[in-house]
Amino acid sequence: MPLTIVWTETAKETYIYVLDYLDEFWGKKHVNNFIKKTDKVFKLVASNPQMFHNIYENDSVRKGLLHKNCAFLYRISEENIELLAFWDTRQEPFL
Numbered sequence: 084m085p086l087t088i089v090w091t092e093t094a095k096e097t098y099i100y101v102l103d104y105l106d107e108f109w110g111k112k113h114v115n116n117f118i119k120k121t122d123k124v125f126k127l128v129a130s131n132p133q134m135f136h137n138i139y140e141n142d143s144v145r146k147g148l149l150h151k152n153c154a155f156l157y158r159i160s161e162e163n164i165e166l167l168a169f170w171d172t173r174q175e176p177f178l
Contacts, residue, residue, distance in 0.1 A: 088163065102117065153170070153172065156168050
């Protein structure tokens with residue numbers, strides 16, 4: 084049974100930042116495509132939470148890619164998947 088994905092406030096804020104960037108520089112079509120891609124990937128993650136690698140060995144935080152320029156961080160628990168943040172991979176990571 085797929086786990087529920089829970090968005091942190093940071094995840095919500097950084098996702099909106101990515102959508103705003105796409106809208107400003109690429110337009111609504113790219114925003115809609117990105118949202119569809121995000122939904123598709125998160126359905127896969129909910130069913131297979133370990134599909135992406137841990138950031139560090141023995142760490143519970145995992146990094147997934149939505150696009151070559153956009154990654155996201157998440158943590159798996161027994162009850163759900165906690166979505167932590169999104170970021171532009173061309174920038175310095177905030178870790």
